[in-house]
Amino acid sequence: MIRVHLSHRGLRSAGIITVLSLACMYWSVADEPAPLRIAPAGQQPPQLPNEAQVMRVKLQRAQLILQALTMEDYKTLQENAESLVRISRATEFLRAYKTEEYEFQALVFQKAAETLAAKAKEKNIDGATVAYVDMTISCVACHNHFRGRKRD
Numbered sequence: 003m004i005r006v007h008l009s010h011r012g013l014r015s016a017g018i019i020t021v022l023s024l025a026c027m028y029w030s031v032a033d034e035p036a037p038l039r040i041a042p043a044g045q046q047p048p049q050l051p052n053e054a055q056v057m058r059v060k061l062q063r064a065q066l067i068l069q070a071l072t073m074e075d076y077k078t079l080q081e082n083a084e085s086l087v088r089i090s091r092a093t094e095f096l097r098a099y100k101t102e103e104y105e106f107q108a109l110v111f112q113k114a115a116e117t118l119a120a121k122a123k124e125k126n127i128d129g130a131t132v133a134y135v136d137m138t139i140s141c142v143a144c145h146n147h148f149r150g151r152k153r154d
């Protein structure tokens with residue numbers, strides 16, 4: 003068994019701080035989707051995020067929205083709702099299932115996120131809460147739709 007003795011207090015806390023900051027660096031990197039890089043000609047094509055990566059970001063945004071709603075933090079609310087609108091517009095081409103129901107749920111999601119951003123701007127907490135619920139229903143409805151299906 004290997005035991006590391008750090009008898010000096012300062013050394014020990016320096017070690018703890020190093021471990022914590024490495025952990026924070028890891029988490030902050032792990033939280034972000036892979037950056038988009040434009041490769042020089044002749045090299046690998048740029049890496050686009052896949053739908054699962056996009057969804058993890060959506061989940062984080064939705065969680066921050068719930069937090070902001072409960073704390074009446076309109077700035078965070080608006081920022082995260084606007085980010086979801088941008089994500090849903092920018093990732094239309096990524097859509098995994100080209101069915102009518104999938105397209106419909108994607109549109110419902112986008113409209114609910116737009117309403118959420120608008121209500122946050124107006125500082126309308128009730129309107130924002132309803133839009134948040136509509137948006138959450140569309141997350142679950144879309145997932146219910148494609149679950150068990152094969153990709154085209």
Ligand code: HEC
Binds near residue numbers: 054098109
């Ligand atoms: C229009 C359809 C649609 C909507 C709306 C939608 N999702 Fe998804 N979601 C998908 C699909 C398709 C996948 C599977 C992606 C894959 O595995 O490639 C998925 C997967 C996920 C995953 C799993 C990702 C992983 O790591 O495998 C999470 C988490 C998720 N969605 C969160 C959300 C949240 C939160 C919302 C609403 C704020 C939402 N989704 C709205 C279609 C949708």
